[in-house]
Amino acid sequence: MLALKKRGGMTAPWEEWNHVLKIDPDKELPEGVTYGDLCATGTDAIEVGGTMGITEEKMEAVVEACGEHDVPLYQEPSSPDVVIDNEVLEGYLIPTVFNAGSPFWITGAHKEWVRLDDDLDWDRTTLEAYIVMNPDADVATYTEADCDLTPEDVAAYAEVAERMFGQEIVYIEYSGRLGEESIVEAGADAVDDATLFYGGGIRDYDSAYAMAQYADVVVVGDLAHDEGVDAVRETVEAAADAN
Numbered sequence: 001m002l003a004l005k006k007r008g009g010m011t012a013p014w015e016e017w018n019h020v021l022k023i024d025p026d027k028e029l030p031e032g033v034t035y036g037d038l039c040a041t042g043t044d045a046i047e048v049g050g051t052m053g054i055t056e057e058k059m060e061a062v063v064e065a066c067g068e069h070d071v072p073l074y075q076e077p078s079s080p081d082v083v084i085d086n087e088v089l090e091g092y093l094i095p096t097v098f099n100a101g102s103p104f105w106i107t108g109a110h111k112e113w114v115r116l117d118d119d120l121d122w123d124r125t126t127l128e129a130y131i132v133m134n135p136d137a138d139v140a141t142y143t144e145a146d147c148d149l150t151p152e153d154v155a156a157y158a159e160v161a162e163r164m165f166g167q168e169i170v171y172i173e174y175s176g177r178l179g180e181e182s183i184v185e186a187g188a189d190a191v192d193d194a195t196l197f198y199g200g201g202i203r204d205y206d207s208a209y210a211m212a213q214y215a216d217v218v219v220v221g222d223l224a225h226d227e228g229v230d231a232v233r234e235t236v237e238a239a240a241d242a243n
């Protein structure tokens with residue numbers, strides 16, 4: 001999982017990341033915290049995205065605010081109609097949900113996006129092969145994900161993603177709660193060159209460290225909106241220490 005894959009002589013940026021901060025354009029920041037403060041936490045990259053209540057306008061506002069700071073910035077759109085065209089974006093990380101209940105969330109939304117836009121920036125576009133694991137998260141309801149998976153199931157999905165579908169990023173998603181280590185470990189063992197992202201319920205140093213033992217990249221979301229920069233910084237440190 002840590003092997004550096006060369007593509008066209010270049011290492012993909014996420015192969016060198018330990019930590020990603022996911023900012024939800026539909027959520028407020030804590031009192032006194034700015035987007036600039038979040039960009040300065042030492043995180044390796046910022047993903048802007050969320051499941052519910054996302055609009056182009058909200059996306060644009062957060063991307064503009066973060067774009068003034070020196071941290072790689074990616075958009076993670078939850079649907080084709082919120083994708084924005086902004087040169088401050090390093091790229092687009094597009095979810096596909098491997099355990100979704102409907103093919104719409106695996107390839108259907110993607111087909112519509114490609115059908116409606118004949119000028120996509122493929123060089124800046126990469127898929128994230130999600131395995132959604134928390135049945136109580138909006139994203140699970142939204143995609144009708146089958147979250148009743150064993151570590152063996154998760155390992156198999158991760159291997160299918162990498163070996164059969166050529167995915168560079170496999171993402172174990174527990175949005176809203178901390179995942180089971182056995183699941184994340186199984187996912188990590190199953191991938192070779194793909195970069196394993198883990199996200200969900202990271203609230204402090206210890207929870208970040210626990211998941212970063214297995215995942216290549218830990219993604220921190222709600223903590224930034226609920227607690228602010230010091231708490232996020234702790235998780236950045238843990239992700240570095242575990243790698």
Ligand SMILES: CC(C)=CCC/C(C)=C/CC/C(C)=C/CC/C(C)=C/COP(=O)(O)OP(=O)(O)O
Binds near residue numbers: 024095110111138
């Ligand atoms: C083809 C294009 C451009 C988009 C389709 C993208 C797809 C398949 C989206 C479905 C899955 C999805 C909504 C991903 C968004 C990323 C994600 C899981 C965000 C979690 O957002 P939260 O707002 O924390 O959600 P919860 O409320 O579930 O915690």
Ligand SMILES: O=P(O)(O)OC[C@@H](O)CO
Binds near residue numbers: 022174201219
């Ligand atoms: O908000 P949290 O629970 O940190 O989850 C992070 C991220 O994986 C959500 O997509």
Ligand SMILES: [Mg+2]
Binds near residue numbers: 137175176221222
């Ligand atoms: Mg969430």
